Amino acid sequence: MACRGSGVRIPSAPPESNGPVSARKPGRSIAGRSAMTDDVFDFEAIQARWLPVWDELAPFRSGRADDPRPKRYVLDMFPYPSGDLHMGHAEAYALGDVIARYWAQRGFNVMHPIGWDAFGLPAENAAIKRGADPRAWTYENIATQRASMRRYACSFDWDRTLNTCDPEYYRWNQWFFLEMFKRGLAYRKASSVNWCPTDQTVLANEQVVNGLCERCDSVVTKKKLTQWYLRITDYADRLLDDMQQLEGKWPEKVLLMQRNWIGRSSGAEVHFQVEGRDEPVTVYTTRPDTLFGATFFVVAVDSDLAAELAAGTAAEEEFRAYLEQAKGETDIERLASDRPKTGVFLERYAINPVNGERLPIYAADYVLSDYGTGAIMAVPCGDQRDLDFARVFNLPVVNVIASDEDPAETGVAVNGDGVHINSDFLNGMGKAQAVATMTEWLEERGLGRAAKNYRLRDWLISRQRYWGTPIPIVHCPDCGEVAVPAEQLPVTLPDAQGLDLTPKGSSPLGAADDWANVPCPQCGQPSRRDPDTMDTFVDSSWYYLRYIDSRNQQAAFDPELVRQWFPVDQYVGGVTHAILHLLYSRFFTKVMHDMGLVDAVEPFERLLNQGMVQMDGSAMSKSRGNLVRLSDELALHGVDAIRLALVFAGPPEDDIDWADVSAAGSKKFLARAWRLSGEVQAPIGADAAAGDVELRRATARALHDAALAVESYRFNVAVAKTMELVNATRKCIDSGAGAADPAVRAAVEAVAIMLSLVAPYTAEDMWARLGHAPSVALAGWPEVDPTLLIDDTVTCIVQISGKVRGKLEVPVGISAEALQALALVDADVQRSLAGRGVKTVVVRAPKLVNIVPEG
């Protein structure tokens, strides 16, 4: 069976000097010395053999203070403990592990932590459904995932784990919140907020996708509520400008999405007098140059200004009805495209500051109350929305940008650059000059000024749910909002026992009187705790800092340790978090920088977004019936084969269709590689330089190429290079220098080390069979002799008019003249030239000659 040809010997067990290792090898020490047992790749036995060894050796512990190796922080997005790990986790963690293990092999002190994002709605909802305690349910799931992760054998430092639902963790959420509160970065305000009727809680803007709740797809409605916010808008410019240093290190797509989300625009504020009102009304516009084209004025229907302007006018009743109607609309309805414009004339007029024209004021729902000032000057010739509105209400259109088409006729606004007309002192100017001139004109007269605006809103963090971090504020009838003193932190969650967790629009914590009733920390009179909990994105906005010092009882982390490890060198996770989590984390990092806690201003040096794992073209899910269970696949093919299959399937950023992946093929390759380790006959330390030079070249090339591939995220290519080396070694043993050649040992050792990035069990077993002590994970990436990367001779391609017509084997150092001469006398070339003369010859020595014939 497995014995092929001659020269196959029975491989010996690892030397006894390995002590604890050989003692742990079932089947090998007892009856396992037959060729049959030793030459069969038994992944279950291999997994069972090495897991306990690794537990003991802990090769990836990163906390030693005296570690002289340079640091590298590799971070995987931590999982949500909603059940066992699935295929998506398997891919993400396999990819992150390749990077972490590679840098460990390269001699870095790699910190590769893992923890659990353990607070949040899914856990709570699942708990409600089963009548279980969310706490018990969460910790059970964490235990399950933890066991799965251990078996999945990522290079995690198990000394650093954290759960965000532990009081020792969320205590520091509360501490940060209070630090922000002190600095005016956390504040409470009444505002119209997004409300999910299913989850019965408010949502941040970022959690509303196309008018639907990001988690449950319910249609989101609006509610006027007083809630806690974090002042992320204070950091808008820095969040935007600091992205320059991420250029080329983060996916362009993510940077673009963040830029769009922040949505900075520049223009001007313009003050308009309103008849019958003392104070002018200010509007924001990106096109102050089109002020002469303003023919009416619009205020957001749900703004305070609209109500004020309507009060006491003949239009008041109509306005009220319109407001009611607008309030009842969901974002879905409001944002529907090609929806006709609606509005109400308020019987009031604003005065255009540049020409004194009276502009009728309308209330409309197409103007947003929370962007800019909630009021706009309407320029129908240049703005499509204003033009649409003008056409519905028969308002005049004044063209201020020269164009062949008349917007009033065509219904298409002219919104680009162009020569200004009908614009008095701007006539004849282009856009840029006109904007500058008008802004200056306004500033000189106190009628306006240059201004910037953002799409980004402050981050609403209150949630009316149980399973989260309590907001550490006490509401006192006299003192108002009072911070819980730092020494009283954490404010722990009350027991869920006896609380009604079903969503009902107010926080379950508010009903826990024993918990909620406290004396005011300032004046001592009876007060109540804030009943809301924090958005779980607060938890994940700084967990990567806590890992650095996760057992610290005195502080969130030691700034000195953070100085050593921060920022994260490589972050790996799904693109689904391109806006929310990454934006919030960047914000937190900047706040902490301002607090003097961290040096860095950006948390994540490099970012890799892995794709999703699908099945038959769509996302795996139980309801679709196309769910591939990770645990089944692991049992069938083994951990290494699944990891290898996922890494080899394609570029990490691309989606993987499990239907296109061959786990069986991966297993076959691993067995093939593993078998080599039993055939090596040269002793440890044999001088490879004395071995077969072709195999030595192949080994050097493979190590070199695989390293380059890993460093540029082309992990699939790194695997292919490993496969090539296995093939070359196989060939060398079977039909070349033979198994005793020292180059064979060097090649197989290189295979084990390269394989250790993707298939740690197989690699470790190979390493032991080669006679080495564990762990292969820290064996070190072999030095490559650069002279082996350069061949003595190369194949020179001879082209005629760009088509390959001949090949020459030439020395690498050949001169262009010699090569040209050689090419021209080549028999194949002469035949193809068929007597035609030579016009020009392009020589790129030593690899290419291109001959251009005459005619």
Add this chain to the structure above:
RNA sequence: GCCCUUGUGGCGGAAUUGGCAGACGCGGCGGACUCAAAAUCCGUUGUCGCAAGACGUGUGGGUUCGAGUCCCACCGAGGGCACCA
């Protein structure tokens, strides 16, 4: 509608950035071993053609001695943004 990304064998995907297209693997085909199968191993596999050869990287044009790679136009797929004044 606007912006971005992308298009290579039956399939997943390679190609030192302008220099042998299809590395590596899956699948297929042929063979060895086997009573047989599985496993394993060897060979083969872009298309057309018996062959020499011709044609081939979504389509059409262009630049170049030479284009998967650069430029223009179009077509298809995926993603982001979408009343943000």
